[in-house]
Amino acid sequence: MSSLSDLELLAFVFTPLVLTVALVACIWWYRSRNRPGNTDGPSQLLSAAARHMPADRSEWGDAMMAELIYLHGASFRWWFALGCARVALFPPATTAWPRYLFDTIKRLGPVCGILSVALPPLGLPILYFAAVAAEVFLIVDGVSTSEVMPAGVIGAIILVSIACMLSGLPLGIAGLVRREQLRWLSLMGPVVSISIFSYLLIVMHFVAGGPHGD
């Protein structure tokens, strides 16, 4: 990896994350743009969040949606929608905390689907920031990296990073088996995982010398 310049290294690390976020945003926007009443971003955001409100709070989701329709000004609408979306996803608890947590996970539904798409692109940044942290320790303490960050820790970070990259596969399958909402997220997870891992192998192959590296 050392043959990459700083800019190339940043591009290499963050490209999967940026592409995944852009892809998810595009699919979400495409799927929600034709829903009735969703005229702009704040409405789409709030209606998406309100759909996940608990049944006994659904009236409040309607209340917040109705209030939003009367507001004018993009920034007012966005701030109002963001605040309401948070309330819609995590309304005040009416039960004890363990039960509330369990109900929230169950209610929000596509937990496996969301994680299957969110975790794989975080694998490379985790590795990158660990390397940056190691460099910082090296400069501050003036000792070798190996003393500050033992081989065991480095190995663990690499394992966590690889586990993140590959987690889209089991999590996506789990999401499909659980028949979660937003099935497309569960389908996308394995694709993201395999793509990112393949991307890592291909880049490493070329950086290490490639087919004409000698």
Place this chain on the structure above:
Amino acid sequence: MERSRRPSAQTAAVLLALVESSTKWRYGYDLCQQTGLKAGSMYPILMRLADRGLLATSWETDTPAGRPPRHLYRLTSDGRALAREQASTAECSPTYAAAKAKLAGLRPKLEGRR
């Protein structure tokens, strides 16, 4: 068993705003503007007040054409009693001083009173 505890400064501000015009139905955003609270803080407070039977909710009946009815709020008799009781008994408390100052658009000058 229902816990009885002093309301937060934000809840106090909402209670004071609602008790000021206790018979009038209020909108959520209207209350946000009056108290300076964001929607993300206002709605959980309204939900908790309604859960405790302190807030009555209703839907607007006279709406402009093509617009959905808005949710309306006002204190119940229990809510009014609690708000007035809290306001009178805790007039000197920092919580209510801050809430009142916020409603009046003023910064609390607690240091100046000492």
